[in-house]
Amino acid sequence: MIRTLFKKNTLTPYIFISPFFVLFFIFGLYPIGYSIYISFFKWTISGPQGFVGLTNYKNLLTRDPFFFKALGNTTWLLIFGSLLQHLIAIPLAIMLNNENKNFRGRGFFKTAFFLPYITSTVSVTLIFAQLFDLNYGWLNYVWVNLFQQERVNWLSNPDTIKTALAIMLNWRFVGWNTIIYLAGLQAIPGTLYEAADIDGANAFRKHLSITVPQLLPIIFFAVTMSIIGGMQVFDEPYVLLGGYEQMGGNGNSGLTSAFYLMFTGFKASRFGKGSAIAWLLFFIIMILTLLNKAINRMMDK
Amino acid sequence: MKRSIGGNVKFSLFYIVLIVFTLLFAFPFYYVFVLASWSRIYSNPPHLWFGSDIPVNLNSLLSQLPFHVNFFNSLSIAVLATAGTVFFCTMGGYAFAKFEFKGKKGLLLFIISTMAIPAFLNIIPFFKMMVAFGWYKTWLPLIVPGLANAFGIFLMTQFLENSIPSDLLSAARIDGLNEFQILIKVVFPLAKPGIAILGTVTFIGSWNNFLGALIMLPDPKKSTIPVALSSLFVRSDGNFGGLMLGTALALLPLLIAFIFFSKKIIANLTAGSIKA
Structure with a gap:
């Protein structure tokens, strides 16, 4: 049956x-x-213009200043907007995970930390554009009145454009990473810490010798997500810095690789070159992920 | 005694740090609602409390954009995408959770691994295909490709493994229900909590989608909210009261949905990532 x-x-x-x-x-x-x-083709709005082999790739890698400019910007943003924040997220997760009986509001903090992650990039950017305003933004207000500094022209100065983008990326993802690490921490058996308590290790040592090694698989996952996301940043510079026409603002300082890919494909209608950019970015992401894996393995030893 | 004082100091410090971060994360949300209520959004010092210009801003918003059209488009696309995604992913997840079949493990692994493919890799040919299909400037490219997506199937597989008793399925089969009837009459009702999570996540993703709508629905007048608002910002003359009201209105459904479901969403999203 x-x-x-x-x-x-x-x-x-x-x-x-x-x-x-x-x-x-x-x-x-x-x-x-x-x-x-x-x-492999020169391919424009009116269709394929002939097979060119690896020329698109070769030109991008040897004589395209924008491609390297974009790659440099993206790398900077990857480090300061996506990767360094893990050093904030892990301690935050450890604080949220504390076992003090009087600790209240973990659920509330989790919701608050998660909220930026589910907000649309466009909304976030439109709000931050007001916070970054030269004359009437909160950032400059605090910066000038509290820290007695000169006003910062956040969105016009090539150096601070990148800082502004990094601030937005950090704001959006620190909480998300914290929640991921918190879930990882809650899976670590408490008995591991008891032995260290008997040995009289201080909190910092305990976390360095127990928490971090136990967390390595989660670190690999979270960092990989940051790499994949960080290499695809497009919405923020597009909206914040005036769309395709401005190409990432003054000095192309906000021109990211994904922005350049979109610009090449959809503004300049150069489909062959755009596709070549996409594949180069894909290889870069793969290399970075393998590097992440290798570093993760090394730390495991 | 000394120890507990030290513990309390540390404990208070934790609270202070967590509250500071909470304020940093929450302030932009608060601020957009404040700005939405002022027609002159610029002041020195910047606004911190609500004004009374929401009607003025609403007029300004509607004179610059057919915001009701944008809202309708965003909502329709998100609802259709959510309904379809929930159906197909529950169906797929049910197959992986409750059937034994050849190649099951490998197929599931394959599906999960497709999540690592970056979205931009196929974007140019995808655009050309949509033009060839006659789907360019329609809602379809924003709905159809994601209907049976890897994330949803993975989520529903995990959810259904533990929430559908196999005995119940056997009983339904003995009662003479065919497999499709079982799916509709037995599986869907039991899958409701999982469907609520996947539905919320799908809705949020669709509601927020900027890149896809920018490519497929480039005309702000006929596009979704994110494309419309961003175009208003890019070409604006600095009269941002209406824009801020639009941004606040775009956030509202999301905030409500999230606060309602936040606990379950957070638990499930993170549990999935830990297992993977």
């Missing part, structure tokens, strides 16, 4: 999971393959 019931069902699961594969092949795999093909 059970056997026949089971047999009758053998096709059912395949039918139930087939929508994913249909959609993935049409809208995922096929265009990905197609983009390799396009990247």
